[in-house]
Amino acid sequence: MSHQSIRVALFVPCYVDQFYPQVGKAALQLLEKCGCTVDYPDEQTCCGQPLANSGMEQAAKPIYHHFVETFGSYDYIVVPSASCAYHVSHHYDVIEQTEVVKKVRESIYDITAFLTDVLHIESLGARFPHKVGIHQSCHGLRGLQLARSTEQMIDPYSKWEHLLHMVSDLELVQLERPDECCGFGGTFAVAEEAVSAKMGKDRVRDHLNSGAEFITSGDMSCLMHMEGLIRRNKWPIQVKHLVEILNTDG
Amino acid sequence: MESTDARKSILESIRKHRPESSDIPAIPDFESPMSNIVFGFGEVAAANGSKVVHIDDPDQLQEVIKANFPDIGPVYSLVDQIPSTFQLREGAAPVDHQGIDLAILHAELGVAENGAVWVSTESMNPRILPFICEHLVVLLEKSSIRSNMHEAYKEINLKNIGFGVFIAGPSKTADIEQSLVIGAQGARSHTICLL
Amino acid sequence: MGSQKSINHAAAADKFIANESRTDWHNASVSYLRKKRDVGAALVPEWETLRSLASGIKNNVLGNLDQYLEQFEKNAQANGVQVHWAVDAESHNRIVTSILERHKVKLLVKSKSMLTEECHLNPHLEARGIEVVDTDLGERIIQMRDEGPSHIVAPAIHIKKEEVGELFHDQLQSEAGATDPQYLTEVARQHLREKFLNCDAALTGVNFAVAETGGVVVCTNEGNADMGAHMVPLQIHCMGIEKIIPRQQDLGVFLRLLARSATGQPITIYSSHHQKPKEGGEMHIVIVDNGRSKHLGRDTFRNALKCIRCGACMNSCPVYRRSGGYSYGYTVPGPIGSILTPGFNLEKYKELPFASTLCGACSAVCPTKINIDEQLYKWRQKVYEEDYLDKTKETGLSVAGNVLSSAKKYKRASALMRWALKWMPRFMTHNRFNAWAKKRELPEVPGESFRDWYRKNRK
Numbered sequence: 037m038s039h040q041s042i043r044v045a046l047f048v049p050c051y052v053d054q055f056y057p058q059v060g061k062a063a064l065q066l067l068e069k070c071g072c073t074v075d076y077p078d079e080q081t082c083c084g085q086p087l088a089n090s091g092m093e094q095a096a097k098p099i100y101h102h103f104v105e106t107f108g109s110y111d112y113i114v115v116p117s118a119s120c121a122y123h124v125s126h127h128y129d130v131i132e133q134t135e136v137v138k139k140v141r142e143s144i145y146d147i148t149a150f151l152t153d154v155l156h157i158e159s160l161g162a163r164f165p166h167k168v169g170i171h172q173s174c175h176g177l178r179g180l181q182l183a184r185s186t187e188q189m190i191d192p193y194s195k196w197e198h199l200l201h202m203v204s205d206l207e208l209v210q211l212e213r214p215d216e217c218c219g220f221g222g223t224f225a226v227a228e229e230a231v232s233a234k235m236g237k238d239r240v241r242d243h244l245n246s247g248a249e250f251i252t253s254g255d256m257s258c259l260m261h262m263e264g265l266i267r268r269n270k271w272p273i274q275v276k277h278l279v280e281i282l283n284t285d286g
Numbered sequence: 287m288e289s290t291d292a293r294k295s296i297l298e299s300i301r302k303h304r305p306e307s308s309d310i311p312a313i314p315d316f317e318s319p320m321s322n323i324v325f326g327f328g329e330v331a332a333a334n335g336s337k338v339v340h341i342d343d344p345d346q347l348q349e350v351i352k353a354n355f356p357d358i359g360p361v362y363s364l365v366d367q368i369p370s371t372f373q374l375r376e377g378a379a380p381v382d383h384q385g386i387d388l389a390i391l392h393a394e395l396g397v398a399e400n401g402a403v404w405v406s407t408e409s410m411n412p413r414i415l416p417f418i419c420e421h422l423v424v425l426l427e428k429s430s431i432r433s434n435m436h437e438a439y440k441e442i443n444l445k446n447i448g449f450g451v452f453i454a455g456p457s458k459t460a461d462i463e464q465s466l467v468i469g470a471q472g473a474r475s476h477t478i479c480l481l
Numbered sequence: 482m483g484s485q486k487s488i489n490h491a492a493a494a495d496k497f498i499a500n501e502s503r504t505d506w507h508n509a510s511v512s513y514l515r516k517k518r519d520v521g522a523a524l525v526p527e528w529e530t531l532r533s534l535a536s537g538i539k540n541n542v543l544g545n546l547d548q549y550l551e552q553f554e555k556n557a558q559a560n561g562v563q564v565h566w567a568v569d570a571e572s573h574n575r576i577v578t579s580i581l582e583r584h585k586v587k588l589l590v591k592s593k594s595m596l597t598e599e600c601h602l603n604p605h606l607e608a609r610g611i612e613v614v615d616t617d618l619g620e621r622i623i624q625m626r627d628e629g630p631s632h633i634v635a636p637a638i639h640i641k642k643e644e645v646g647e648l649f650h651d652q653l654q655s656e657a658g659a660t661d662p663q664y665l666t667e668v669a670r671q672h673l674r675e676k677f678l679n680c681d682a683a684l685t686g687v688n689f690a691v692a693e694t695g696g697v698v699v700c701t702n703e704g705n706a707d708m709g710a711h712m713v714p715l716q717i718h719c720m721g722i723e724k725i726i727p728r729q730q731d732l733g734v735f736l737r738l739l740a741r742s743a744t745g746q747p748i749t750i751y752s753s754h755h756q757k758p759k760e761g762g763e764m765h766i767v768i769v770d771n772g773r774s775k776h777l778g779r780d781t782f783r784n785a786l787k788c789i790r791c792g793a794c795m796n797s798c799p800v801y802r803r804s805g806g807y808s809y810g811y812t813v814p815g816p817i818g819s820i821l822t823p824g825f826n827l828e829k830y831k832e833l834p835f836a837s838t839l840c841g842a843c844s845a846v847c848p849t850k851i852n853i854d855e856q857l858y859k860w861r862q863k864v865y866e867e868d869y870l871d872k873t874k875e876t877g878l879s880v881a882g883n884v885l886s887s888a889k890k891y892k893r894a895s896a897l898m899r900w901a902l903k904w905m906p907r908f909m910t911h912n913r914f915n916a917w918a919k920k921r922e923l924p925e926v927p928g929e930s931f932r933d934w935y936r937k938n939r940k
């Protein structure tokens with residue numbers, strides 16, 4: 037597992053920075069464990085998705101430019117959020133497609149895909165002796181195609197499962213609806229509060245019914261939403277970002 | 287005239303707004319996943335709620351009818367082996383076919399992938415027949431079974447017919463709480479005699 | 482285009498969800514359709530190829546629609562069919578009325594047609610003394626309840642069997658308290674048979690119109706469209722301009738996809754190909770634009786015209802399943818409705834593109850590969866551009882936009898900038914309406930952000 041030559045920039049999404057610093061730390065340590073040289077550019081802010089998903093792509097453009105400026109010099113930009121990676125790669129098409137913009141759009145990776153497709157990780161040395169349910173975040177699943185969704189009539193695969201299978205003593209549970217959305221959806225979470233909360237509740241219930249002790253996901257925003265419900269209702273289940281599990285000691 | 291003006295303005299609007307044309311894809315042949323399409327046809331048809339009966343000779347039709355419809359009422363048959371017992375007046379209208387208990391007709395094609403049979407005005411008159419009857423029996427030759435819809439359409443020339451229909455089972459509905467109910471508006475049962 | 486009052490999806494959804502057990506029931510019945518679709522589609526090894534073919538054929542149609550319509554008309558006329566053109570809903574209704582009046586029609590039987598729902602044909606005809614009976618069981622149920630469809634394939638999917646029992650007891654004198662679907666369907670069969678035998682004309686929607694043959698294809702499970710169309714001399718088929726497909730062989734692709742996508746059935750029970758009028762009869766086809774040709778001009782959104790109305794996107798939509806069809810305020814609800822309606826009236830339907838988490842299940846399931854979630858995203862941008870966005874939302878997020886584009890401001894540790902720093906991640910969770918906290922705890926703010934930790938430990 038030596039990828040010393042690989043220099044990556046770590047992008048820590050704004051809400052992870054503020055609410056879930058341990059996820060940023062785990063991502064950093066995990067990448068270093070895998071032999072990467074990791075930079076955390078101090079100028080970074082946000083990818084602009086919250087604005088754009090609310091219809092304010094125009095207002096988000098300065099953020100896009102700032103992002104490109106901050107990360108333009110790196111070969112790989114790695115983010116522990118499929119949603120942010122999806123946004124940068126798919127929705128930065130509305131600013132002028134200069135060489136550096138194109139490069140940033142191509143070099144941004146969700147950390148899952150980076151581990152499987154760039155580093156080709158085959159073992160981790162992690163141990164997590166618990167029953168775990170995967171929450172396949174929609175932007176990871178259908179946006180970045182990190183796994184096969186139930187809509188697709190192709191051979192099943194899952195980059196998330198591939199990585200979690202490397203964690204010893206971890207038991208993956210079977211969900212009734214493996215790829216139902218959790219109802220976070222950014223501003224949707226408040227604009228459509230009733231549907232959002234109901235979707236989240238149904239999602240957590242599926243994990244509870246499956247006997248999971250933890251819900252894991254490559255997107256902390258989904259987990260933040262479900263955690264809000266879990267804590268309010270005192271349900272016996274916890275959330276953990278995928279990198280927190282992958283970064284455990286064996 | 288309203289429609290003539292409308293035609294012009296719709297077509298003009300389309301010409302103004304249409305995107306650049308792209309090529310129309312060629313439809314390839316698809317191999318059937320079934321090892322035996324006659325057997326496969328029967329399985330799918332049965333899953334659709336059809337009854338499939340195998341016969342070796344058209345003369346066995348009589349027995350099949352007797353066995354499957356012991357107390358049948360008026361029969362309207364377009365098949366030589368079975369006489370019609372339903373009385374129709376001269377110049378009867380479609381409504382006059384109300385009261386047919388059993389209609390028997392030739393199916394021109396069968397489609398293995400979906401268990402449907404094709405009947406058209408080439409072999410059926412009036413058009414209301416397979417719908418208005420209480421029970422429907424079709425006679426289908428095994429050699430007329432095609433693996434999928436693409437193959438079936440290769441055998442059909444819509445330009446030559448007035449009306450044609452793929453029938454894939456008895457009339458059904460699931461409009462009340464998704465519960466499957468057989469016998470909605472059309473025939474209550476659908477029997478395929480495979481020859 | 483109806484009332485200008487905008488549709489409030491969130492409020493309607495809130496009301497729907499207030500009855501949680503009914504919401505669960507609705508979610509489960511709609512999901513059941515989707516589950517059956519998965520089973521049905523999985524049996525076709527070339528499923529994804531068929532989707533690509535369907536998408537490619539429809540793309541070709543959009544680029545040549547004028548020619549295909551002309552070809553269709555020519556071939557239909559050669560078949561003895563009378564073809565009519567209607568620019569909008571009103572002219573569609575006028576054309577249908579004049580045909581019916583010419584034949585002194587008193588009772589019209591109609592099979593499911595989203596187009597005539599869109600045009601509000603029924604009230605138009607009823608006002609002129611023509612009785613219209615919808616003959617699809619689900620449609621008949623909602624017609625008797627004086628409601629519109631809540632789903633394009635299963636229009637009465639929101640109604641419980643007990644409610645159907647009561648309705649039939651009241652209006653069709655069925656047994657009181659009956660709830661057995663078998664019995665209730667039989668009651669409807671007898672009632673509708675009576676209508677079929679006494680009608681003067683039949684009208685159907687159109688699933689596909691084939692340019693090459695000049696004929697139309699109508700798909701049903703009940704056989705109701707055929708019971709009408711073949712019963713009387715006068716048959717009318719109404720279609721939107723986008724129903725055209727070029728060749729007979731294209732039917733193979735679309736019929737393989739349609740029913741499987743809708744309900745998982747390998748094909749509908751009846752796939753009827755109407756080519757020529759019956760002996761001594763008349764066959765009319767009414768081709769309707771009603772905003773479609775204009776929509777064709779919208780680069781980003783024209784793909785919505787590739788829709789074959791299978792309903793798979795709504796069956797797959799986690800929001801539709803929990804908010805019900807009526808929350809969309811339009812005949813075609815769910816994801817496809819949310820990208821069609823803003824094209825008709827942005828002011829009225831500006832909320833619908835936001836009634837989605839952008840989960841993308843709709844696009845992934847769509848048999849003609851319409852990029853529904855991308856269009857939802859793009860409509861959101863349009864709503865902002867056209868200045869329809871809720872002003873408070875805009876102001877709040879624009880402030881964030883300025884803050885985030887400048888790292889200096891984002892980083893400064895003054896009390897004010899600390900607020901700004903914390904604001905973006907909190908824009909949803911800690912906003913002043915506090916919608917987040919109604920049913921959810923706020924995320925806890927740890928003592929130290931990642932950035933602070935990194936500076937302290939790694940720099």
Ligand code: SF4
Binds near residue numbers: 742788
């Ligand atoms: S948009 Fe696609 S999935 Fe939705 S109804 Fe139309 S064809 Fe079906």
